Amino acid sequence: MITKEEILQNYDPSSIGVDNGNLLGLPFDYDSASIIVFGVPWEVTVSYGAGTAAGPQAVLNASRQLDLFDFDSPDGWKQGIFMAEIPQSIQQKSDALRQDATRIIQHMEQGEQVEDSPELVELLKTINQESEAVNQWLFEQSQTAMSQGKRVAVIGGDHSVPLGNLRAIAHHHPNFGILHIDAHADLREAYEGFEFSHASIMFNALKLPQLSKLVQVGIRDLSHDEVKLIQQSNGRVSAYYDPMLKQKLYGGISWLELCKQIVAELPQQVYISFDVDGLDPKLCPTTGTPVPGGLELEQTFCLFREVVHSGRQIIGFDVVEVGNAEWDGNVGARIVYKLCNLMSLCN
Secondary structure (H helix, E strand, O other): OOOHHHHHHHHHOOOOOOOOOOOOHOOOOOOOOOEEEEEEEOOOOOOOOHHHHHHHHHHHHHOOOOOOOOOOOOOOHOOOOOEEOOOOHHHHHHHHHHHHHHHHHHHOOOOOOOHOOHHHHHHHHHHHHHHHHHHHHHOOOOOHHHHHOOOEEEOOOOOOHHHHHHHHHHHOOOOEEEEEEEEOOOOOOOHHHHOOOOOHHHHHHHOOOEEEEEEEEEEEEOOHHHHHHHOOOOOOOEEEEEEHHHHHOOOOOHHHHHHHHHHOOOEEEEEEEEHHHOOOOOOOOOOHHHHHOEHHHHHHHHHHHHHHHOOOOOEEEOOOOOOOHHHHHHHHHHHHHHHHHHHHHOO
């Protein structure tokens, strides 16, 4: 078996990206990589645009077009990045169950109750069970990798997918925070009846007692109940709403200063959850639920740099809601690679 040292001696990072099935065409495998990336092609509960189940493949396809030099970590690729094979069985199940979920959503949008239809009750039960099965699959995959000293990243799929990884993070880190980039707060309890809805990921994450702080950035589309939850969280949840951030920028406060304020709220160990709809929609236009406004890509990178510069540690991340289009995949791949490189600076 070829060693990591042999890979580093023989690989030319300036050469063409090879179509070898790995992210960025890098020559690493599971054993030689320090970061393991799992693609989770799941979007059963999406209630607007579809296509994010194909996001992991779109990111993988686009990644080979990226050059490997990174201004923050020029040798970041040397840590070893490996993307596990995308499980087609999960995508097939997602495609089938999404049709059932659509029936439930349409039924509710007509003012009807799911409880009035025994058939839909059974469908909802099945969807919740299968969603939990995906959570358990990712938990087991993440646990195995982390037990070997590897760090884990996740590419979605919709925003429900990282929960299994967050559960694994909680097993290894007794006190951590989430830095959450998103247009939505995702604090709804069992949105539309789906316990593991894409709109419920942060509500579910808050059930982990090891999660001491949730800091949300770019939020601009949320419900009254979510605002109330934030206000009544006793400081456990902090939201930096996009309109308020823009108002401060217009008033002359620098983005760098705002980043320092945001990072100051986080504990020592930080998990980054990046829903690409937190960005200006021009960057990922085919994301599932685009919202006008949002952040520029370099603004998010500036924020992540401040996490590293503050001495905090990035312990894992996810990039979700990437649409099934070449440009979205390109942007998604750049986010994944940047976060891998920044995480490498936190040893």
